[in-house]
Amino acid sequence: MSLATPYLLFLGDAPDMLAAKVALGVKQWRPENCVGQMKLDGCKADCGLKDMTISEGVAAGAKTLLIGVANRGGVIGPHWVAALKEALEAGLDLAAGLHNRLADVPELAETARRLGRTLHDVRVPAPGLPIGNGAKRSGKRLLPVGTDCSCGKMYTALALEEEMRARGRKATFRATGQTGILITGEGVPLDAVVADFISGAIETICPDNDDDHWDMVEGQGSLMHPSFAGVTMGLIHGAQPDALVICHEPTRTHMRGLPHYPIPSMQDVMEASLAAAKLTNPAAKFVGASINTHALSPEQAQAELARVEDMLGLPAVDPVRTGVSAIVDVLE
Amino acid sequence: MSLATPYLLFLGDAPDMLAAKVALGVKQWRPENCVGQMKLDGCKADCGLKDMTISEGVAAGAKTLLIGVANRGGVIGPHWVAALKEALEAGLDLAAGLHNRLADVPELAETARRLGRTLHDVRVPAPGLPIGNGAKRSGKRLLPVGTDCSCGKMYTALALEEEMRARGRKATFRATGQTGILITGEGVPLDAVVADFISGAIETICPDNDDDHWDMVEGQGSLMHPSFAGVTMGLIHGAQPDALVICHEPTRTHMRGLPHYPIPSMQDVMEASLAAAKLTNPAAKFVGASINTHALSPEQAQAELARVEDMLGLPAVDPVRTGVSAIVDVLE
Numbered sequence: 001m002s003l004a005t006p007y008l009l010f011l012g013d014a015p016d017m018l019a020a021k022v023a024l025g026v027k028q029w030r031p032e033n034c035v036g037q038m039k040l041d042g043c044k045a046d047c048g049l050k051d052m053t054i055s056e057g058v059a060a061g062a063k064t065l066l067i068g069v070a071n072r073g074g075v076i077g078p079h080w081v082a083a084l085k086e087a088l089e090a091g092l093d094l095a096a097g098l099h100n101r102l103a104d105v106p107e108l109a110e111t112a113r114r115l116g117r118t119l120h121d122v123r124v125p126a127p128g129l130p131i132g133n134g135a136k137r138s139g140k141r142l143l144p145v146g147t148d149c150s151c152g153k154m155y156t157a158l159a160l161e162e163e164m165r166a167r168g169r170k171a172t173f174r175a176t177g178q179t180g181i182l183i184t185g186e187g188v189p190l191d192a193v194v195a196d197f198i199s200g201a202i203e204t205i206c207p208d209n210d211d212d213h214w215d216m217v218e219g220q221g222s223l224m225h226p227s228f229a230g231v232t233m234g235l236i237h238g239a240q241p242d243a244l245v246i247c248h249e250p251t252r253t254h255m256r257g258l259p260h261y262p263i264p265s266m267q268d269v270m271e272a273s274l275a276a277a278k279l280t281n282p283a284a285k286f287v288g289a290s291i292n293t294h295a296l297s298p299e300q301a302q303a304e305l306a307r308v309e310d311m312l313g314l315p316a317v318d319p320v321r322t323g324v325s326a327i328v329d330v331l332e
Numbered sequence: 333m334s335l336a337t338p339y340l341l342f343l344g345d346a347p348d349m350l351a352a353k354v355a356l357g358v359k360q361w362r363p364e365n366c367v368g369q370m371k372l373d374g375c376k377a378d379c380g381l382k383d384m385t386i387s388e389g390v391a392a393g394a395k396t397l398l399i400g401v402a403n404r405g406g407v408i409g410p411h412w413v414a415a416l417k418e419a420l421e422a423g424l425d426l427a428a429g430l431h432n433r434l435a436d437v438p439e440l441a442e443t444a445r446r447l448g449r450t451l452h453d454v455r456v457p458a459p460g461l462p463i464g465n466g467a468k469r470s471g472k473r474l475l476p477v478g479t480d481c482s483c484g485k486m487y488t489a490l491a492l493e494e495e496m497r498a499r500g501r502k503a504t505f506r507a508t509g510q511t512g513i514l515i516t517g518e519g520v521p522l523d524a525v526v527a528d529f530i531s532g533a534i535e536t537i538c539p540d541n542d543d544d545h546w547d548m549v550e551g552q553g554s555l556m557h558p559s560f561a562g563v564t565m566g567l568i569h570g571a572q573p574d575a576l577v578i579c580h581e582p583t584r585t586h587m588r589g590l591p592h593y594p595i596p597s598m599q600d601v602m603e604a605s606l607a608a609a610k611l612t613n614p615a616a617k618f619v620g621a622s623i624n625t626h627a628l629s630p631e632q633a634q635a636e637l638a639r640v641e642d643m644l645g646l647p648a649v650d651p652v653r654t655g656v657s658a659i660v661d662v663l664e
Contacts, residue, residue, distance in 0.1 A: 131559050131560075131589075132558055132559040132560075133558070133559065133589075133590060134558030134559065134590055134592070134593055135592065190527060191526075191527050191528040192526055192527070192528065193526070193527050194523075194524055194525070194526060194527070195522060195523050195524070195525050195526070195527050195530050195562060195563045195566070196523040196524065196559075196560065196563065198527050198562040198563075199558060199559060199560075199561070199562060200559065223565075224611055226464055226465070226466030226531060226569045226611060226612050227463050227464040227465065227466065227528075227531060227532065228463075228528065228531075229531070229565050229566065229569055229608070229611075230527060230530040230531060230562040230563060230564075230565045230566025230567075230569070231527045231528065231530075231562060231566075232562075232565075233555075233561050233562045233564075233565040233566075234527070234561065234562025234563075234565075235562075237558045237561055237562070257463075257465075258465060258466055260466070260467065261466055272607060272608075275604060276561070276604075279556055279558060279561075280558050
């Protein structure tokens with residue numbers, strides 16, 4: 001999956017900033033991919049980009065209208081359709097990661113077909129994925145793994161890419177989820193891939209590369225999450241990581257969606273992840289911890305990072321509070 | 333997925349017995365589901381059932397014509413279509429596990445729609461699978477796990493079901509692959525399920541049951557197979573097995589399809605599988621080893637089983653040579 005850039009970010013009638021978090025992510029991590037933002041009446045979100053009409057976006061070079069807003073239920077708002085159709089007619093592709101598909105809106109499907117535009121529903125994997133083969137690839141790869149879902153793995157990988165590039169190193173974030181795909185314009189929606197192709201899908205997105213190039217592969221799920229560990233296992237095998245980062249949210253008390261499952265220890269997740277990683281890369285090792293301290297005070301966060309460093313003997317960072325330099329130092 | 337029984341077994345123009353192995357499996361494990369077999373000109377296979385025309389099969393009570401033959405490429409033979417259409421017109425559903433789908437043959441799709449018959453393509457999962465929740469279920473479950481793919485896991489689970497039933501115990505084989513589904517008439521084709529639903533799919537096929545009932549869940553892949561370990565991981569979590577059986581083929585030198593990956597040791601696979609199983613069932617334990625000694629002489633087989641028993645401290649059986657009584661003794 002590969003989206004044409006740059007984007008005009010569609011904020012729709014987002015009732016607040018949270019509803020536009022995909023657009024905010026694109027603006028934060030790929031500002032060079034954004035020519036502007038487009039709002040409908042009532043929009044309360046703002047990405048800090050220039051407000052544009054569709055024709056202004058096209059004039060500024062936009063190739064794709066990216067739906068950066070999720071309304072309740074994650075569906076395509078019926079009042080969006082006129083604007084989306086106008087974008088197709090003005091020459092733009094459309095991209096979205098919503099539950100219902102652009103291609104299932106008859107008016108959009110028909111217009112896109114007639115004009116030769118592409119509708120990118122990034123929750124839908126491209127056809128033709130291979131079965132994984134576990135063959136050793138050139139280049140280096142890093143994979144964040146978590147004690148739970150949604151504890152900062154995407155953010156960690158994006159921050160590592162940014163820090164590496166700031167130091168003049170070669171690094172590429174590899175998206176494995178819909179938000180990551182929309183942010184970077186390519187990747188594979190791993191949780192929607194057919195089970196036989198999990199590791200093969202990952203092999204395709206982080207192929208052979210320069211010896212000094214690092215793929216920062218977006219993590220998914222947790223080996224200790226009873227709902228999703230299969231996804232995580234295939235991801236670890238396909239990524240064949242040289243380096244792993246343990247991601248953790250210290251205030252969480254149970255696995256996401258499963259009140260009857262407590263959060264496992266970082267050490268248990270590290271042990272299981274390292275054992276799995278060594279199957280396809282015997283040199284795999286942990287290089288740091290990424291702690292999501294969002295819910296802690298500055299003093300609590302500092303104490304937690306110090307505690308984790310002491311416990312694991314690895315640098316512990318919060319990508320937001322401290323940046324990820326300490327981990328990149330290890331990679332260098 | 334649930335097929336109407338009993339079956340008329342369609343052997344087509346199978347050039348040899350191997351081509352009809354699905355039909356032979358149904359006859360071996362579910363003879364009560366078979367009213368007879370149907371051959372086309374040139375068929376060289378035989379299941380030892382009464383040869384019937386379609387109308388004779390219907391008269392004998394058949395509800396489904398089961399395609400028990402795979403030709404080269406696993407496709408639906410064009411010269412089969414007339415017979416399959418005749419079966420639909422005579423009142424039968426069709427079931428197949430081939431690479432191309434019955435529903436994609438226009439003549440069959442149209443006939444089935446017109447007459448209200450069902451075309452079961454058992455490689456295609458039913459829609460609406462849930463995400464796994466890891467909640468503890470009543471009843472007991474056994475899962476064979478392997479050092480590799482295709483080393484006897486389905487056969488082991490079927491043999492355990494048979495032995496349990498022969499002793500008057502409650503046991504049900506739970507199919508997770510296309511051959512198992514065709515043999516028993518229900519199950520889920522796990523390798524074709526979307527990644528997010530692997531463990532949830534398994535939870536649906538071995539639900540709450542009597543405390544003294546054993547589900548014998550068909551194993552898939554191997555936690556140490558770089559192509560398919562994600563499937564196996566979700567299967568282990570979804571099955572929440574009380575008992576595990578390690579399956580191994582002692583003459584194999586590398587993982588199926590991956591000449592650069594040697595076969596792991598039974599102990600390594602057992603350690604990894606037990607760690608995974610304990611997430612959803614802390615009481616999980618290994619109860620035996622199932623060794624596929626097909627390629628060994630009787631003396632070699634006996635020595636190998638003795639060696640494995642000594643090494644693991646568990647009963648070692650070959651379902652074909654020795655039966656699985658020694659493992660069922662442990663369950664009792």
